Amino acid sequence: MAISEAHNNDQHLDDAKQRNQLVYLLIALVFILLVVPTIEHIPFATSLLRLGLTGVLITAAMATKRRKMLLVMGLFVASIAAPVSWMTLFIDQPVFFLFSCILEGTFFVAMAVMILVSVMQRHLATIHSIFGAISAYLLLGLAWAVMYWGLDHMDQEALQMESRRSTSVVVDNRPTEVADFSQFVYFSFVTMSTLGYGDIQPRTPIAQTLAWMQSVTGQFYMAVLVAWMVSEIPVPARKSTTDKP
Numbered sequence: 001m002a003i004s005e006a007h008n009n010d011q012h013l014d015d016a017k018q019r020n021q022l023v024y025l026l027i028a029l030v031f032i033l034l035v036v037p038t039i040e041h042i043p044f045a046t047s048l049l050r051l052g053l054t055g056v057l058i059t060a061a062m063a064t065k066r067r068k069m070l071l072v073m074g075l076f077v078a079s080i081a082a083p084v085s086w087m088t089l090f091i092d093q094p095v096f097f098l099f100s101c102i103l104e105g106t107f108f109v110a111m112a113v114m115i116l117v118s119v120m121q122r123h124l125a126t127i128h129s130i131f132g133a134i135s136a137y138l139l140l141g142l143a144w145a146v147m148y149w150g151l152d153h154m155d156q157e158a159l160q161m162e163s164r165r166s167t168s169v170v171v172d173n174r175p176t177e178v179a180d181f182s183q184f185v186y187f188s189f190v191t192m193s194t195l196g197y198g199d200i201q202p203r204t205p206i207a208q209t210l211a212w213m214q215s216v217t218g219q220f221y222m223a224v225l226v227a228w229m230v231s232e233i234p235v236p237a238r239k240s241t242t243d244k245p
Helices: 002-039 045-062 068-087 094-119 127-154 181-192 205-232 235-243
Strands: 159-161 166-171 174-179 200-202
Touching: 002 045, 002 127, 002 181, 045 068, 045 094, 045 127, 068 094, 094 127, 127 159, 127 181, 127 205, 174 181, 181 200, 181 205, 200 205
Parallel strands: none
Antiparallel strands: 159 200, 166 174
């Protein structure tokens, strides 16, 4: 009896710790997706963006704390992705910038999948599951946003924008205009939700492939989430509902 109670206490403690990690991840995501875009033209905004991305990298890795192997692997990749991200402030090479964005985007997708799998093992009604489902969705949107960002940095013809908001940077020892990160966040979530306003359009094969893959991923995510919600409804409750005239 005492052993069982101790095990339950340890389980509750682990759940509380992971819930806290998901809260930290959600805060970091809100900062990078909502706060940074509103201040991206103030001084040091680029550093704040990198700081936010670093925070998401670390908190996303920590959110997989229940599985030690995933935690170690996540922190290892984050320890590489974070310095590479900051190095883009000093290395003005489009290929290096694209590599940084692909590394971050791939990591965010992997962490979103791991978090979603983890929270689906919990009951839908828990705060743990709600935070996890929201965080996973936002991570997917952020993943595609940074990949669109890197692609645009390499080829500004990849995405056609009706009104491009840009910031002047130095690339290959010459000044150039780079679209604001907020526009890629906007395009990413509009694409994932299949709204398709059309004010930003993918033009190259790579951009079009990324767009349709994100659209399918967004729809698949919602389908899996709805199926999971239905499966989590207690069987007696479903029977009583279906038995009603």
